[in-house]
Amino acid sequence: MVVKVHGSPYASAPRRVLACLIEKDIEFEIVPVDLFKGEHKNPEFLNLQPFGVVPVVQDGDYTLYESRAIIRYYAEKYKSQGNDLLGKTVEERGLVEQWLEVEGQNYHPPIYNLVAQLVFFPKMGIPVDQKIIEESEEKLGKVLDVYEERLSKSKYLAGDFFSLADLTHLPFTHYLVTDVGKEFMIRDRKHVSAWWDDIANRPSWKKVLQL
Numbered sequence: 733m734v735v736k737v738h739g740s741p742y743a744s745a746p747r748r749v750l751a752c753l754i755e756k757d758i759e760f761e762i763v764p765v766d767l768f769k770g771e772h773k774n775p776e777f778l779n780l781q782p783f784g785v786v787p788v789v790q791d792g793d794y795t796l797y798e799s800r801a802i803i804r805y806y807a808e809k810y811k812s813q814g815n816d817l818l819g820k821t822v823e824e825r826g827l828v829e830q831w832l833e834v835e836g837q838n839y840h841p842p843i844y845n846l847v848a849q850l851v852f853f854p855k856m857g858i859p860v861d862q863k864i865i866e867e868s869e870e871k872l873g874k875v876l877d878v879y880e881e882r883l884s885k886s887k888y889l890a891g892d893f894f895s896l897a898d899l900t901h902l903p904f905t906h907y908l909v910t911d912v913g914k915e916f917m918i919r920d921r922k923h924v925s926a927w928w929d930d931i932a933n934r935p936s937w938k939k940v941l942q943l
């Protein structure tokens with residue numbers, strides 16, 4: 733059964749799912765949802781995702797939303813297919829889950845604010861708030877300092893293996909080093925910089941960027 737991914741391949745949370753499906757060699761089709769036309773607020777879409785955001789996946793009669801839940805589901809369901817993304821032991825899995833939560837709870841809020849203020853809002857004609865930009869950059873810097881310390885001892889966030897914990901960082905960090913124009917936040921941190929070069933050059937991510 734081909735997995736249907738409702739969303740835009742240019743949107744970050746759908747890209748998180750697409751990168752995981754490619755890593756796991758899972759066949760998918762994208763069902764485009766045009767955010768600029770507000771298609772994610774149509775009743776038909778809201779029936780799939782009541783919060784009106786992308787992505788949603790439909791896998792036969794199974795429907796799932798929240799990108800981080802979706803990648804956990806497919807990494808587990810297809811554990812023995814494609815690249816392992818969950819670690820080999822319960823201890824490794826614990827660290828994968830820890831850094832998935834760190835990304836969602838500590839990394840995402842400030843980086844999302846920077847992307848919203850510096851990429852989304854200008855496109856939507858919404859005025860930017862310099863104070864939010866400055867506060868978010870400071871918060872993200874402190875989070876990245878923790879990452880720098882971790883990555884000085886470990887090639888990847890959960891250990892010596894690439895996992896969902898690293899993959900989940902790809903979409904918004906890609907924005908940070910491109911459209912947001914704050915690549916220095918990565919490059920000024922030696923181990924974070926090496927980690928980013930490693931994960932951003934994975935074939936799966938390059939394929940996502942070509943969609």
Ligand SMILES: N[C@@H](CCC(=O)N[C@@H](CS(=O)(=O)O)C(=O)NCC(=O)O)C(=O)O
Nearest residue numbers: 743744745746784785786787798799800
């Ligand atoms: N927690 C959700 C967030 C999804 C989300 O915010 N999606 C954005 C697109 S993107 O930020 O991921 O690029 C969206 O649909 N935004 C539309 C809107 O907020 O109206 C997830 O991870 O699936």
